[in-house]
Structures are given as structure tokens and as C-alpha cells.
Amino acid sequence: MQSVEKAIEESRAKKKAIIKKSLLGTLVLIVVIAMGGFLVFMLPVTSTEERVPRNENDTTSSPSSIEANQQVFSEAQRKALQVALSKTKEQIEAMSTRVSHSERFREAATTIENKLDDAFNAYAASNYARVEQRLNEINDDNSALLNAFELAYTQPYEKALAAFNQNDNGTAFNLNRESLSVNPQYALANTLQQRIDVFEQVQDAYEQARIGKIENNITKQQQAYATIVRLDPLREDASQALAALNKQQTDTQFASLLAQANRAIEDKDYGVANRVLTEAAAIKANSEEVRVIAQRLKTLIAGENLNKVEEQVAIFISADEWETVSLLAAKGLTQFPTSTSLLKADKNAKAIIESRRQIANFQQRPERLADSNIKQAAMLALKNAEPYFSQSEKLRAQADTFKKMIDDVNTPRAVTITSDNDTYIKVLGVGIVGEVKTKTIQLKPGTYRLEGSREGYRSVIENIQVTPLTTDLSVHITCTEKV
Structure with missing residues (x-):
């Protein structure tokens, strides 16, 4: 994997830098090592294993060791190691960042980082067993360090909080500062510090x-x-x-x-x-x-409003203005549909208005009252209006006038007929007048046709209108046109 190879290169570069820094210190030892090597060369030769003990931290392997590792670890296992190395690298970087504010824990983190570098170098040298060993050590060390780190800031905080709750603000301040010095991002300690800062206020x-x-x-x-x-x-x-x-x-x-x-x-x-x-x-x-x-207020307001409406209706009833009574009562009933007073006023107003309308219709054509059927309908209208006379003087007056009209319509009126005493006159459908110079007859209000006839002359027809108001009506009929 690219990230593992990159990490390996970084690890090698880091080691080269360390070697360069320590080069001056080792020059003094070169001569001693050379001399020691010469002496060893002069000693009897033994097996390689006996002469050079294996260093646990040595990441180089003999060809036979590398070949053995390659045979033991399959391609899938190597890829798994690459993944483990990458994941561990991320964890260690996160841990290092987290503990970076504390010198003590920063040094411990550096030690773990060095082990991680060694693991990458071992992987580069195909020493997979050593990689596994280092990864296990790193994981154990990382967990232990994080646990110690958490205790290092949580324990002082808890003691600080206890002191603060006892109003020991000085002790709380010192202990909480200790917690924040280890982990400045610890939210609980930061909150407590804010409370400590405003304690006096x-x-x-x-x-x-x-x-x-x-x-x-x-x-x-x-x-x-x-x-x-x-x-x-x-x-x-x-x-x-x-x-x-x-x-x-x-x-x-x-x-x-x-x-x-x-x-x-x-x-x-x-x-x-x-x-x-x-x-x-x-x-x-x-x-x-x-x-x-x-609810009480609503009832009282409604009662007051009803009283006002009923008072207004009563005023117009006394004024005999039933059209206005009808309007006010109908409007009031939309708000107070169960009001007995408004229901009665509405009923009376409708009846009085209708009676006045019917009588007025008959009054407009009084001549029709001569017809028995029309007269009978008029008398019924008067009968229906009679119960409301006590409430409407206008209706009573109108009815009285109408009664007189009915009587007048059925009272015959004097009609004077004049002629030449030679013309024979008759009222069609009524009776014969005869040959007269002048004659007064009685006709009820209505429309009549008078016919005059004379032998050797053309007959004539005269139409007359007798009304209840007719007085001194006169008509002249003579036949003057010879045939």
C-alpha cells in the first residue's frame, strides 16, 4: 500500500538524520572498533551463531531468515499487516496530537513513535514477525499511555469540582489548572474554570x-x-x-x-x-x-346587546314602522335566534306588511271589486288583517278606507241618458232604457255598453265607465245616420 511505503521512506529518512547527527560521536569509536575487529579476526573461527549473538532490535535478516518469513506469511497476511500498520500510524498520530500539551506524555508518545518507525523498517526488511511483535507492543503502550493521560487530567478535575462545591475556590482553581495543563481542551474543566472565574461575583x-x-x-x-x-x-x-x-x-x-x-x-x-x-x-x-x-362576561354582554336590539325594535313598533321592525328583528335573530320578543316582532311585522301589500293591490284597481270572486278575496284579506289592527294604526286606517271602497263599488251611481225620443236605447247585458228624451238610471261602478237603434238609421254604440267616484254622469245617444 502507498501509505505504508511512504511511512517506510519517512522512517528511513528519520534514521538517516539520526545517524548524521551521531556521526561525529561515533568517529572516536571507529578506531577502537577496527582494532577490536582485527583481534577478533586473529582469534580461532567459530560458527556465525556463536560468534555474533542476534540483537533483538536488529531489523536486518539473513537471506535464509527472509526466505523463511516470506514462506510463512502469505500475500493476504502481508496486506493485512499493511492495513494494521496504517491504522496504527493514524492512532499514534492522533494520540500524539492529543497529549502534545504535556511534556511528560509527549516524551512517552515519542518512544511509541520510535517503535512504530521500527515496525515500518522491519516491514521494509520483510521481517513480518517482528512487525507483528512491534504492533502488539505499540497497541499495549498506546492504551496504557491514554489511560494514564486521562487519569492525569480527570482526577485533578474531579478534586477541583469537589473543592468548588465546598466553596473552596482557591483549591479548586489550582487543581483545575493542573487538569487543563495536561489537557487544555477538556470541556468539563474549561466549564469549571469559567465558573471559578465568576465565583466572587x-x-x-x-x-x-x-x-x-x-x-x-x-x-x-x-x-x-x-x-x-x-x-x-x-x-x-x-x-x-x-x-x-x-x-x-x-x-x-x-x-x-x-x-x-x-x-x-x-x-x-x-x-x-x-x-x-x-x-x-x-x-x-x-x-x-x-x-x-x-363565560359570565359573554352572557352579560349578549344580554345587554339583546336588550338594545329589543329596545330599538320596540321604538319602531310604537312608531308603526313595520318595515324597519322587520329588518331589525331579522338581524337580531341571527345573533339571538331564541329571543321570544324578536320572534314575535318578526312574525307580526311580516303579517302586517303582507296585509298592507294585499289591500294596496286591491285598491289600485277598485273596479275589479264589483266581481263577486274578487270581492270575496278582498273580504278575506280584510279578515286576515283584522287581528293586527291593534298593533298598526296605519293598517287599520287602510282597512277602513278599503271597506268603504268595497261598499262604494257596489253602490249604484246615477247615470242620466238623453236622446231624441225616437232612438231605442238599451244597456247591453243590463236592461232596456227605451225611447226617451231624458232618463236617469242607476248603475254600479263598472264598464258598460249602451246601444241606440232606430228604423232606417245606422245603430250606434257608446261605452261608459262608472267609478266609485262618479257623480252626475250623463250620456247622449241618438241615431242620426240614415241607411
Whole structure:
């Protein structure tokens, strides 16, 4: 894998740099080593194994050893080692970054990094068994270091928190600083440090809250506890105290608003009552007290509005203005459909208006009243209107006029007929007048045809209209055209 090969190159480069740095220190030893080598050369030769003991840290292998490793480790196993090396490299890099703020742990991390370099060099030399050995050591060392590192910052933090909870702010400060010196990114310690930094301000606020309680000053207490919660949100006692004070103030305000609403209702100041109840509902939207008072207010307002509508209707009834009564009653019934008064007014208005309309229709053509069927319908209309005479003087007057009209229509009117005493006259469909100079006959209101005839002369027809208002009606009929 490319990452493993790259890591190997990095490891080799690192070793070369170390060799260069130590080159000057080893020059002095070269002569000694050369001399020692000469002496060894002069000694009797033994087997290689006996003469050169195997160094555990030596990553070079003899050809036979390399061949044995290659035979034992398959291609799949080598790839698995590559993956393990890459993964371990990532873990060690992450660990080194994490502990980099602590010199003690940074040195321990460097030791593990050196073992990792050795593992990469062993892989490059195909010494796979040594790679496995180093990886196991590295994993064990990494776990041990991380455990020690975690204890190094968590234990001081826990002690600092305990001291802080006992209000020992100095001890808490020192212990928490120790924790942060190991791990500056430890969130709990950073949070505790913020609380430590505002400790004195918080204590001052607690004192203000205590004084406010003695003075029975709720506002002062609220401000003090609000300051504490703002500076140190983890102070649960302050949060609970602030919530209790807020609830107490809300309950007091709510009770005051209900009392105001009840007083306004008693004073029939329904506008104020409605406004105050709206404010109370904003505090406790689902309050049963608000619901009960609001229902009472609604009933009272509805009753007051009904009274106003009924009063208006009564005014127009007394004025005999039934068209307006009908409009007001119909509108009122949309809001108060069960009002007995409005239902009665609506019924009477409709009946009176209809009676007046029917009578007016008959009055427009009074001559039709001479017909028995029409007259009978007119009499029925009068009968239907009669129950409402006591409520509408206008209807009564209209009916009286109509009755007189009916009588007048059926009362014969005087009609004077003049002629030459030679023309024979008759009223078609009624009777014979005869040959006259002048004659007065009685005809009921209506339309009539008068015919005049004379031997040797052309007959003539005259149409006359007798109305209830007819007086001194005169008609002249003579036959003057010879044939």
C-alpha cells in the first residue's frame, strides 16, 4: 500500500538524520572498533551463531531468515499487516496530537513513535514477525499511555469540582489548572474554570438575594438570582429560586387581574373587563378561572346587546314602522335566534306588511271589486288583517278606507241618458232604457255598453265607465245616420 511505503521512506529518512547527527560521536569509536575487529579476526573461527549473538532490535535478516518469513506469511497476511500498520500510524498520530500539551506524555508518545518507525523498517526488511511483535507492543503502550493521560487530567478535575462545591475556590482553581495543563481542551474543566472565574461575583449576587429576602423585596431577589443564572447557569438552586419567585409574581399578577375583571363586571364596564381578562389569559391561557369569568362576561354582554336590539325594535313598533321592525328583528335573530320578543316582532311585522301589500293591490284597481270572486278575496284579506289592527294604526286606517271602497263599488251611481225620443236605447247585458228624451238610471261602478237603434238609421254604440267616484254622469245617444 502507498501509505505504508511512504511511512517506510519517512522512517528511513528519520534514521538517516539520526545517524548524521551521531556521526561525529561515533568517529572516536571507529578506531577502537577496527582494532577490536582485527583481534577478533586473529582469534580461532567459530560458527556465525556463536560468534555474533542476534540483537533483538536488529531489523536486518539473513537471506535464509527472509526466505523463511516470506514462506510463512502469505500475500493476504502481508496486506493485512499493511492495513494494521496504517491504522496504527493514524492512532499514534492522533494520540500524539492529543497529549502534545504535556511534556511528560509527549516524551512517552515519542518512544511509541520510535517503535512504530521500527515496525515500518522491519516491514521494509520483510521481517513480518517482528512487525507483528512491534504492533502488539505499540497497541499495549498506546492504551496504557491514554489511560494514564486521562487519569492525569480527570482526577485533578474531579478534586477541583469537589473543592468548588465546598466553596473552596482557591483549591479548586489550582487543581483545575493542573487538569487543563495536561489537557487544555477538556470541556468539563474549561466549564469549571469559567465558573471559578465568576465565583466572587456569584457570591455577591447570593448576598443581594439574601438581603432582598429579608427586605421582602421580590424584584431585588429576582434580579440577584437572574445575575447568578446568567454568570453560572449550572447553579440549579439559583435557577429554582428564580423560577419560584417568577411564579409567585405571576400568580399575584394573575389574581389581581381576575379581581379587576370581576369589579369591572359589577360596574357593568364590560370593555375594561374584557381587556383585563385578555391580559389574564395571556398569563394562563387554559385557566379555569378565566374561562368561567369570560363565560359570565359573554352572557352579560349578549344580554345587554339583546336588550338594545329589543329596545330599538320596540321604538319602531310604537312608531308603526313595520318595515324597519322587520329588518331589525331579522338581524337580531341571527345573533339571538331564541329571543321570544324578536320572534314575535318578526312574525307580526311580516303579517302586517303582507296585509298592507294585499289591500294596496286591491285598491289600485277598485273596479275589479264589483266581481263577486274578487270581492270575496278582498273580504278575506280584510279578515286576515283584522287581528293586527291593534298593533298598526296605519293598517287599520287602510282597512277602513278599503271597506268603504268595497261598499262604494257596489253602490249604484246615477247615470242620466238623453236622446231624441225616437232612438231605442238599451244597456247591453243590463236592461232596456227605451225611447226617451231624458232618463236617469242607476248603475254600479263598472264598464258598460249602451246601444241606440232606430228604423232606417245606422245603430250606434257608446261605452261608459262608472267609478266609485262618479257623480252626475250623463250620456247622449241618438241615431242620426240614415241607411
